[in-house]
Amino acid sequence: MITQIPFDKIKYVLLDMDGTLLDKYFDDYFWEHLLPEKYAEKKGMTFGMAKEELLARYKIHEGTLNWTDIDFWSREVAIDIPALKEQMRHLIEVHPHVEDFLKAMRRHNRKVFLLTNAHYKVLDIKFRKTELGKYFDAAITSFEIGYPKERLEFWEKAAKLLGFDKEQSLFIDDTKAVLKTARAFGIRYILYKAYASSRAEKGRSRQYMALDDFGDLLDGGKAWYNETGD
Numbered sequence: 001m002i003t004q005i006p007f008d009k010i011k012y013v014l015l016d017m018d019g020t021l022l023d024k025y026f027d028d029y030f031w032e033h034l035l036p037e038k039y040a041e042k043k044g045m046t047f048g049m050a051k052e053e054l055l056a057r058y059k060i061h062e063g064t065l066n067w068t069d070i071d072f073w074s075r076e077v078a079i080d081i082p083a084l085k086e087q088m089r090h091l092i093e094v095h096p097h098v099e100d101f102l103k104a105m106r107r108h109n110r111k112v113f114l115l116t117n118a119h120y121k122v123l124d125i126k127f128r129k130t131e132l133g134k135y136f137d138a139a140i141t142s143f144e145i146g147y148p149k150e151r152l153e154f155w156e157k158a159a160k161l162l163g164f165d166k167e168q169s170l171f172i173d174d175t176k177a178v179l180k181t182a183r184a185f186g187i188r189y190i191l192y193k194a195y196a197s198s199r200a201e202k203g204r205s206r207q208y209m210a211l212d213d214f215g216d217l218l219d220g221g222k223a224w225y226n227e228t229g230d
């Protein structure tokens with residue numbers, strides 16, 4: 001299936017960060033375990049109660065800019081979230097073969113853009129830990145754009161700002177709601193990253209071609225790389 005991605009027609013590679021390039025385990029652990037634990041301590045409640053309360057509050061802001069705004073959450077729970085994330089940075093891991101894929105895209109002169117809903121402070125922590133920043137022509141956050149990736153406005157503004165042509169773009173993300181908007185906007189080639197977290201089950205999709213591992217793209221593209229040599 002993956003070998004059907006025609007890299008010779010793709011000039012722009014648009015990539016999500018959390019769950020796609022990086023193991024989502026870090027984020028799941030942070031929001032579903034560590035923060036409830038700290039919140040429980042602060043409020044003098046049980047972990048179970050704290051988790052239930054926080055999950056309900058996350059749900060309200062899902063798919064909005066608030067959800068991605070860690071300063072918003074710092075205020076909401078009265079805990080310094082950037083500082084807490086910084087303490088946990090050793091848990092940030094890059095998915096297998098991501099770096100090889102990024103190197104290959106650079107070598108073959110593709111424009112590589114990171115499009116993330118993550119807050120710029122989180123992006124900064126993650127780039128410092130993983131050193132992936134050097135592979136990107138640009139990295140933009142939904143915070144800078146003013147809309148999350150689930151909104152069409154994000155795509156309109158991002159395309160203008162970065163100058164990518166949707167007909168010649170490949171986009172990879174682990175969130176189906178985001179893929180749906182990218183497709184509605186007209187991004188031609190779309191892949192769903194199926195293993196977002198190393199500790200969770202494989203995500204499944206009937207609507208999008210799934211990418212299990214970035215190594216699959218390297219194998220799929222190999223023949224083309226050798227043929228054209230560009």
Ligand SMILES: [Mg+2]
Binds near residue numbers: 016017020173174175
């Ligand atoms: Mg993601």
